[in-house]
Amino acid sequence: MHAYGVLSPPGAPPRVVARRADGVVVDLTALPGLGRADWWRGGTLQPLLAAGPAVWAEVHEEVAGRLDDAPAAPDGDLPLPWQLGDYVDFYSSRHHAENLGRILRPGTEPLLPNWRHLPVGYHG
Numbered sequence: 001m002h003a004y005g006v007l008s009p010p011g012a013p014p015r016v017v018a019r020r021a022d023g024v025v026v027d028l029t030a031l032p033g034l035g036r037a038d039w040w041r042g043g044t045l046q047p048l049l050a051a052g053p054a055v056w057a058e059v060h061e062e063v064a065g066r067l068d069d070a071p072a073a074p075d076g077d078l079p080l081p082w083q084l085g086d087y088v089d090f091y092s093s094r095h096h097a098e099n100l101g102r103i104l105r106p107g108t109e110p111l112l113p114n115w116r117h118l119p120v121g122y123h124g
Helices: 046-051 053-069 094-104
Strands: 003-007 015-019 025-027 088-090 121-123
Touching (some): 003 025, 046 053
16 A cells, blocks of 8 residues: 655655655656656646546556656655645534634533534534
C-alpha cells in the first residue's frame, strides 16, 4: 500500500510523490508514461482527485507496479496536496458540540435537541 502527497524541495517546484510501504518517498513525476501527464503537473493532486474513483483505482495499480523504479525524492516540505474549496464539518463528539453550544448560546442548554438523533453539520 502506498500514500500520495506533494513535496516541495528547497529551490524547486512542488512535485507529486508517493510513499512506499518501506517508508521511502518517491518522485512520481520522474516516471515517464505514468498515467496522464497532467495528473502530476502543478504540484497538486487536484487533477487526479477530479478524475474520480475508477481512475484512482487504475492509477493506484499502475503506480504500485512501478514504485520500485521510481527514484527517491529529495527532502522538502509537505504542503497541502490539493486545493481546499468548500467543506461541511460535523459535530462528531458530544464534548465538542456541548462546548460550541456554550459559546454560541450561553445560559441555555448547550446541545440542540436534534443533536442526539441527526448529524449536525455546519458550513465552513
